[in-house]
Amino acid sequence: MAELLIQDVGKSYGDIEVLHDINLEVEKGEFIVFVGPSGCGKSTLLRMIAGLEKITTGKLMIEGELMNDVPPAQRRIAMVFQSYALYPHMTVRENMEFSLKLAKKSKDEIKASVDNAAKILQLEEYLDRLPKALSGGQRQRVAIGRAIVRNPKVFLFDEPLSNLDAALRVATRIEIAKLKQDMPDTTMIYVTHDQVEAMTLASRIVVLHGQTIEQVGPPLVLYENPCNEFVAQFIGSPAMNLFPGVIVDTGEETTVKLHSGGVTKSSVSSTEDLLNREVNVGIRPEDLFTTDGGGVYTGKVDITEALGEITLLYFEKTASEKEGIIAKLNGIHSGLSGTNVSLSANPSKVLIFANGKSLNYI
Numbered sequence: 001m002a003e004l005l006i007q008d009v010g011k012s013y014g015d016i017e018v019l020h021d022i023n024l025e026v027e028k029g030e031f032i033v034f035v036g037p038s039g040c041g042k043s044t045l046l047r048m049i050a051g052l053e054k055i056t057t058g059k060l061m062i063e064g065e066l067m068n069d070v071p072p073a074q075r076r077i078a079m080v081f082q083s084y085a086l087y088p089h090m091t092v093r094e095n096m097e098f099s100l101k102l103a104k105k106s107k108d109e110i111k112a113s114v115d116n117a118a119k120i121l122q123l124e125e126y127l128d129r130l131p132k133a134l135s136g137g138q139r140q141r142v143a144i145g146r147a148i149v150r151n152p153k154v155f156l157f158d159e160p161l162s163n164l165d166a167a168l169r170v171a172t173r174i175e176i177a178k179l180k181q182d183m184p185d186t187t188m189i190y191v192t193h194d195q196v197e198a199m200t201l202a203s204r205i206v207v208l209h210g211q212t213i214e215q216v217g218p219p220l221v222l223y224e225n226p227c228n229e230f231v232a233q234f235i236g237s238p239a240m241n242l243f244p245g246v247i248v249d250t251g252e253e254t255t256v257k258l259h260s261g262g263v264t265k266s267s268v269s270s271t272e273d274l275l276n277r278e279v280n281v282g283i284r285p286e287d288l289f290t291t292d293g294g295g296v297y298t299g300k301v302d303i304t305e306a307l308g309e310i311t312l313l314y315f316e317k318t319a320s321e322k323e324g325i326i327a328k329l330n331g332i333h334s335g336l337s338g339t340n341v342s343l344s345a346n347p348s349k350v351l352i353f354a355n356g357k358s359l360n361y362i
Contacts, residue, residue: 009058295344
């Protein structure tokens, strides 16, 4: 039995539909990450799981029990918000104790729960401090600690790191990963805009778009085998390049002549009925490499960004391209701005999309 089951769930505000046909099974111990563009409904879905938003249609089950009309406090769920929302006049210990006191737990139970959470989150030396004496990352750990002491069935995180600076985001992300290792049987659902958080934390990623789920799967599966152009370009940074073209040869390998003049092979197989079909070829920037001529693409480099370990090449946009092409090369490559550069790719790294959908899913 799934720890959490979302079945045909939809959400509307009057005549405005914000989510529809949401179906998802979450197993015990999974770390699920919701990603998607602003307005896709990922935070709304999280709030429906928490009971903070009413479900318009469908069912939400936790351990086989229908939760649609169960109050938030009775769902055995704990939520960590973007804002720490700590009581400024209370110490760290008092903040973490507060919900347990409201639940009328015994003093011994409260102390044991708080001490255990403080140990997991390395907050033991801060228990007598006020929130103003803590860093942003430490405050967020206290907010997580308040959730841990409740011993929930499911943890919900709503963009918990977005208020932190870059260095603290990295440090706190690592702490959340360690927390999951220390609590392997605890189910966690996490909302983020951050690609790195999604790729490094998730056991599975749920990509939301157009008020529904586009694809669900392990991070590297979504990265290497996206079901459609939206997922292909949403997962990964910089986004996947799309080259319009036409299929000129089918079989175990597929050959595409690009409108920009290049030709590429793909390890993706195709059937004869796709011959002469207009398609988009998808290649990630890091899978492109420079060549002496021919290959997939030749264009004029507009801007280079030398980042030390990699160099990003931004090519001038042509009439056949919706967006300019980007190549991500290992090492330092100087003097390429304003020059023509040819690129190629291994056929195993070349995807093909027909009508927006990957040939692997047709």
